[in-house]
Amino acid sequence: MSESPDQQPDFLAQRRAMIFDHIHQRGLRDQRLLAAFEAVPRELFVPDHLRAAAYEDRPLPIGHGQTISQPYIVAYMTAQLDPLQDARVLEVGTGSGYQAAILAASGAHVYTIERIAELSAQAQERLRTLHLDGDVHFVVGDGSVGLLHHAPFERIIVTAAAARVPPPLIEQLADNGILIAPVGAESVQTIVRVVRTGRRTIETPLLGCRFVRLIGQEGARSSDAE
Numbered sequence: 001m002s003e004s005p006d007q008q009p010d011f012l013a014q015r016r017a018m019i020f021d022h023i024h025q026r027g028l029r030d031q032r033l034l035a036a037f038e039a040v041p042r043e044l045f046v047p048d049h050l051r052a053a054a055y056e057d058r059p060l061p062i063g064h065g066q067t068i069s070q071p072y073i074v075a076y077m078t079a080q081l082d083p084l085q086d087a088r089v090l091e092v093g094t095g096s097g098y099q100a101a102i103l104a105a106s107g108a109h110v111y112t113i114e115r116i117a118e119l120s121a122q123a124q125e126r127l128r129t130l131h132l133d134g135d136v137h138f139v140v141g142d143g144s145v146g147l148l149h150h151a152p153f154e155r156i157i158v159t160a161a162a163a164r165v166p167p168p169l170i171e172q173l174a175d176n177g178i179l180i181a182p183v184g185a186e187s188v189q190t191i192v193r194v195v196r197t198g199r200r201t202i203e204t205p206l207l208g209c210r211f212v213r214l215i216g217q218e219g220a221r222s223s224d225a226e
Helices: 011-026 031-039 048-053 071-081 098-105 117-129 167-171
Strands: 060-063 066-068 088-092 109-114 136-140 153-158 173-184 189-197 200-209
Touching: 011 031, 011 071, 031 071, 031 098, 048 060, 060 117, 071 098, 071 153, 071 173, 071 189, 071 200, 088 098, 098 109, 098 117, 098 136, 109 117, 117 136, 167 173
Parallel strands: 088 109, 088 153, 109 136, 153 173
Antiparallel strands: 060 066, 173 189, 189 200
């Protein structure tokens, strides 16, 4: 039984409250970032039965053992990535498509790779509905090795954790490029920021976190994580 219009949640009000309480008030105040979060309805990126929780500041399951990250973490990683207008950005781990949508709404050209074909197809449909798919290229494959044929990328963001930043991703990072990724064991991880200058890279630890494991040639084996 569907809800009548007066029973449906006011998602726009919830979205604005989330932006103020969990992003702006925690020090992330770039107007382009905040505008991107207001433009992307997070409730469309979670399963129907979890829509009432879409704007809570916590990760939510999206199926296949994967999650959509909590809003603050998405905002924090996006801010640290500093996606430039028209920059080529590689996202490793499409998941629900929410991070890709935020990047596209920020003005980036996004290449997003996902190993689970069903999740990739669902994400593509969501972004098509929001008219954001024109700036996002969807690929099904092993994100741990990147997308060599489309490299280099000015920005790379990884949304699953590995023991180290996968070397192929560093190789595909453009000069003066920035890479953001969670690194560590299954229970203890840290978001790191890698800046590449020529052949030199500087890796800076930023924030404790917990992500699902990165599966693939440069990550964990599927049998180890599922």
